Amino acid sequence: KIVVAGSSYKYGTDDFLLVRFNEDGSTDNSFGVDGFVYSDFDETEDVIYSVLLQKDKKILVSGYSGYGSVYFAAARYLENGLLDPTFSIDGKITIESGSRADKSYGMAFQSDSSIVLAGNHHAGATDEYMFARISTFGVLDNTFGTGGILYISTLNATDIIKDVVVQSDDKIVACGSRNNEAVFVRVTRNGALDNTFGVDGILMLAEADNTNILNALAITADNFVIGAGSANQDDYSDFLLLQINVDIQSSIHNTNGVIVSDNIYPNPAKNNITIKLNTEFGNLQEIGIY
Numbered sequence: 627k628i629v630v631a632g633s634s635y636k637y638g639t640d641d642f643l644l645v646r647f648n649e650d651g652s653t654d655n656s657f658g659v660d661g662f663v664y665s666d667f668d669e670t671e672d673v674i675y676s677v678l679l680q681k682d683k684k685i686l687v688s689g690y691s692g693y694g695s696v697y698f699a700a701a702r703y704l705e706n707g708l709l710d711p712t713f714s715i716d717g718k719i720t721i722e723s724g725s726r727a728d729k730s731y732g733m734a735f736q737s738d739s740s741i742v743l744a745g746n747h748h749a750g751a752t753d754e755y756m757f758a759r760i761s762t763f764g765v766l767d768n769t770f771g772t773g774g775i776l777y778i779s780t781l782n783a784t785d786i787i788k789d790v791v792v793q794s795d796d797k798i799v800a801c802g803s804r805n806n807e808a809v810f811v812r813v814t815r816n817g818a819l820d821n822t823f824g825v826d827g828i829l830m831l832a833e834a835d836n837t838n839i840l841n842a843l844a845i846t847a848d849n850f851v852i853g854a855g856s857a858n859q860d861d862y863s864d865f866l867l868l869q870i871n872v873d874i875q876s877s878i879h880n881t882n883g884v885i886v887s888d889n890i891y892p893n894p895a896k897n898n899i900t901i902k903l904n905t906e907f908g909n910l911q912e913i914g915i916y
Contacts, residue, residue, distance in 0.1 A: 631677040631687050634664055640671045642687060650694075658707035665701055665709065667718060672699065675745075676733040684710055686882045688743050690729040697722045698730040698743055721758050721766065723747060723775065727829040728756060732800065732843070736815070740767060744790035747777050748767055754779045755787050755811055757798065763842065766857055770790060772814035772816030778819060778829070780813065786843030787811065791851065799872060801840035801853045801867040804830060808838035808855065808906060810870060831868060838866060 627646055633642035642665040644655035653661030666672060671897035674689040683705040693698035698721040702713035709717025721728070737886050739762040747756035755778035759770035766774030778785075787802040796815040803809055808831045812823035817825030831838065840855035849872055857866040 628683055629677060629679065631674040633673040633689075636653065637666065639666070639669055639693075640673055641666045642672050642674050642689070644674075644677075644687065644703065644861070645706065646707070654704065661828075663703065663707040663848065665718065667699060667720060669693075671696065673730045675729070678733055680734065680735075680739075686733070688730045688733045688741075690722050693820050694728045697705075697728045698745065698756070700733070700741070700743065700760065700764070702764065711800065712714040712763065719760065721760075721775065722756075723756075725905070730755045730756075730758075731788045731802075733754075734792045734798070736792050736796045737799075738788070740770075742792065742798055744787045744789060744798070746818075749777070749779065752779070752781060753785045755785055755800070755802070757787075757790075757810060757813055757817060759817065769816055776813060776817040778827075785809075786839075788841045788855075791843045791871060793845065793849055797872075798910040799843065799851050801843045801851075803855075804828075806837040806839065807832040808840045808853065810851070810853065812855055812872065827845070829870065839865070840868070 627648060629646050630642045633640040644663040646654040646661055648654050655661055659661065670691050672691045674687045676688045677812045678686045679730040680686060685703040686700065699719065701718040702710040704710050706853055706888045707865040711717060728746065730743040730745040732744045736742060741760045743758045745756055747754040757776040759767040759774055759828065760768050760777060784806065785804050787800045790798060790800040792798055797820060800811045801809065804876045809828050810824065810829040812820040812827055814820050821827055824828065837858040838855065840853040842854045844852045851872050854870040855866045
């Protein structure tokens with residue numbers, strides 16, 4: 627079955643909207659009312675930008691909610707479309723930061739089922755990257771960032787995060803743009819910029835005379851991250867795909883007394899490389915290259 631999510635102005639304000647379809651494209655009448663679910667956060671403007679399906683078939687959505695000032699918002703639904711009472715207080719949560727305009731555009735699960743939200747935080751004259759982590763019970767996780775939230779300020783007016791994925795080691799990679807240049811941001815598992823990635827956790831990919839924006843991310847089984855968006859040059863926009871190596875790992879091993887070595891290209895080292903070798907007695911040996 628297929629779940630789509632967004633917003634509806636049916637009842638005078640924008641509400642969360644979910645629709646579920648059967649495989650043949652017909653609406654699934656076992657979901658909500660005739661296949662449709664509407665959710666309102668206190669008569670505010672409520673918009674969904676991201677949807678995930680859990681292994682237990684519960685449906686998790688995120689976006690923003692508010693009127694005048696808007697904030698990160700998320701909700702979780704049971705398989706039948708009812709709000710999940712085990713998530714937050716009533717199936718819905720807003721993350722109020724004091725900003726005028728916080729919007730969550732992307733969402734991903736970590737290995738312990740924690741939920742990472744990523745988007746924008748408006749701070750005066752600039753926009754900042756914003757990440758938040760909530761538990762599977764819909765509560766801000768205070769072990770992430772500061773009080774469950776991480777703000778990343780670059781003092782630019784146009785910092786935007788549009789999507790997020792999680793690596794196999796639970797590091798968080800997001801994409802978007804800064805000053806109309808494509809950007810990747812990597813954050814450690816517990817909410818700090820990862821200074822082993824790019825320059826202090828941020829990788830910018832600029833092209834002369836081009837406006838590049840990334841809107842979506844995917845991650846492969848071997849930790850390649852693929853960003854998708856648009857490239858604008860001479861008033862024309864083209865599809866843009868970028869693939870980056872977020873981690874390169876190699877090894878040296880002994881086979882029948884013969885040392886087999888691997889050449890690594892491009893050079894993945896920033897400051898040093900540590901090679902770990904297991905001896906025949908099971909002792910771990912390390913060789914550092916500086």
